Amino acid sequence: MKTIFEKNNNSGICLTDEIEDLSFLNSAFLRKEACNIPQVGELEVLRHYKELSDRNFCIEKGFYPLGSCTMKYNPKVNELLASLEGHTNLHPLMSDEDSQGALQLMYNLQEALKKITGMDAITLQPAAGAHGELTGMMIVKKYFEVKGDKRTKVIIPDSAHGTNPASAHMCGFEIVSVKSNAKGQVDIDALKEVLDKDVAAIMMTNPNTLGIFEENVLEISKLMHDNGSLLYYDGANYNAIMGYTNPKLMGFDVVHLNLHKTFATPHGGGGPGAGPVGVVEELREFLPAPVIDFDGEMYYRNYNIKHSIGSVKSFYGNFGVLVKAYAYILMMGTNLKNATEDAVLNANYLKEKLKKYYDLPYDEPCMHEFVLSGERQKHDYGISTLNIAKRLMDENTHPPTVYFPLIVHEAIMIEPTESETKARLDEFADVMIKIAKECERDTEKVLSAPHNTPVKRVDETLAARHPDLKYTEQ
Numbered sequence: 497m498k499t500i501f502e503k504n505n506n507s508g509i510c511l512t513d514e515i516e517d518l519s520f521l522n523s524a525f526l527r528k529e530a531c532n533i534p535q536v537g538e539l540e541v542l543r544h545y546k547e548l549s550d551r552n553f554c555i556e557k558g559f560y561p562l563g564s565c566t567m568k569y570n571p572k573v574n575e576l577l578a579s580l581e582g583h584t585n586l587h588p589l590m591s592d593e594d595s596q597g598a599l600q601l602m603y604n605l606q607e608a609l610k611k612i613t614g615m616d617a618i619t620l621q622p623a624a625g626a627h628g629e630l631t632g633m634m635i636v637k638k639y640f641e642v643k644g645d646k647r648t649k650v651i652i653p654d655s656a657h658g659t660n661p662a663s664a665h666m667c668g669f670e671i672v673s674v675k676s677n678a679k680g681q682v683d684i685d686a687l688k689e690v691l692d693k694d695v696a697a698i699m700m701t702n703p704n705t706l707g708i709f710e711e712n713v714l715e716i717s718k719l720m721h722d723n724g725s726l727l728y729y730d731g732a733n734y735n736a737i738m739g740y741t742n743p744k745l746m747g748f749d750v751v752h753l754n755l756h757k758t759f760a761t762p763h764g765g766g767g768p769g770a771g772p773v774g775v776v777e778e779l780r781e782f783l784p785a786p787v788i789d790f791d792g793e794m795y796y797r798n799y800n801i802k803h804s805i806g807s808v809k810s811f812y813g814n815f816g817v818l819v820k821a822y823a824y825i826l827m828m829g830t831n832l833k834n835a836t837e838d839a840v841l842n843a844n845y846l847k848e849k850l851k852k853y854y855d856l857p858y859d860e861p862c863m864h865e866f867v868l869s870g871e872r873q874k875h876d877y878g879i880s881t882l883n884i885a886k887r888l889m890d891e892n893t894h895p896p897t898v899y900f901p902l903i904v905h906e907a908i909m910i911e912p913t914e915s916e917t918k919a920r921l922d923e924f925a926d927v928m929i930k931i932a933k934e935c936e937r938d939t940e941k942v943l944s945a946p947h948n949t950p951v952k953r954v955d956e957t958l959a960a961r962h963p964d965l966k967y968t969e970q
């Protein structure tokens with residue numbers, strides 16, 4: 497496909513050619529020579545970008561079971577609400593008096609998220625999940641600083657999302673890994689071995705990245721609290737537990753949510769997102785300022801937070817994302833629980849359908865996702881998980897997350913989400929089974945996939961190490 501520059505055919509309009517007298521413009525700002533932008537007529541521009549967009553994969557096009565990412569359908573009405581003029585034309589520096597509507601919306605969202613997580617206070621500022629983790633760990637750090645308790649380590653299970661150790665490390669903590677047991681859960685004895693008075697916190701995902709619920713979470717939270725340590729809950733995939741339980745009941749002190757996974761903001765193109773953080777009462781005084789408060793008459797930005805870690809984002813967070821999440825929560829009401837039920841049911845249904853054809857290293861009931869292994873295909877036919885993922889692209893299906901979590905060899909991590917029908921799940925299962933059979937009978941077809949995509953095999957290492965993003969005329 498040609499670039500828009502190569503399609504330049506001088507069919508556009510050059511404004512300066514059309515306007516005879518340019519004297520109304522300050523001559524200091526006029527270009528001396530024409531800038532090199534492609535001149536292409538409107539219809540050709542439309543065709544160009546339509547063709548490009550058709551090459552993209554999106555949820556509106558097909559099944560998108562990218563594990564840990566919750567690529568579900570997000571109702572379009574939320575976009576409409578976020579784009580209302582009253583929202584988009586608000587200036588962040590307007591006074592509290594003049595932005596009561598927006599402040600009320602943020603306040604109500606904080607209240608809703610308090611109910612959903614069980615936490616006592618919320619900040620809406622962080623712009624993503626990992627940003628929420630960073631904020632949470634900064635709060636943990638400050639909490640111990642103010643207490644005069646020097647704690648240097650953070651424990652992270654080996655099944656954790658990669659952002660967890662990265663966030664804790666960025667706050668200056670030393671990472672201590674703790675291994676999983678045969679059931680894919682935190683090994684309590686291994687945890688006890690590394691638990692000492694230097695440990696500030698444990699960062700956990702529950703269900704963990706294997707999609708398995710940590711049965712011993714109450715024992716873990718007791719162990720941590722008895723040691724004077726805190727518990728951080730990675731709530732990025734909240735459609736696994738929403739409405740059934742919450743981190744407070746499990747004994748956690750800090751939690752982040754991904755509004756752009758669970759609460760109806762489409763994502764995958766790099767944002768914007770939102771990763772609100774909830775904390776228990778003892779940590780309220782450490783939240784980023786401002787939080788949105790209500791004095792009985794007025795909603796206002798409260799900067800008066802005693803030990804605030806400061807601001808973590810310009811102004812108050814990604815407001816448009818907050819509008820979408822609030823709209824989604826109001827629309828769903830108590831049906832948020834049904835979203836969880838459907839997400840968990842869909843994942844277990846697919847797991848049971850596929851476990852005959854692919855290895856399932858942890859054969860346990862799962863929550864919102866499950867992790868297969870391509871080990872058998874690799875061993876018997878020399879076909880790696882990457883090949884299977886590429887072959888799926890031929891079938892109008894986005895590949896699942898692969899090679900993550902690290903504790904499963906040749907991992908294939910599948911998250912169907914709550915928004916898919918049984919018919920779609922069956923279709924996907926059929927494709928996965930067909931590919932498993934191809935591995936045996938038509939090995940070459942899988943090894944040389946994808947066959948139908950605009951771009952075939954790319955050198956992923958080269959693309960990551962030496963990205964060449966600039967167009968140069970040939």
Ligand SMILES: *Cc1c(COP(=O)(O)O)cnc(C)c1O
Nearest residue numbers: 564624625626627657659730732
């Ligand atoms: C997606 C995800 C994150 C990171 O969220 P971002 O918004 O991409 O920063 C963290 N933890 C888990 C478990 C996730 O699935």
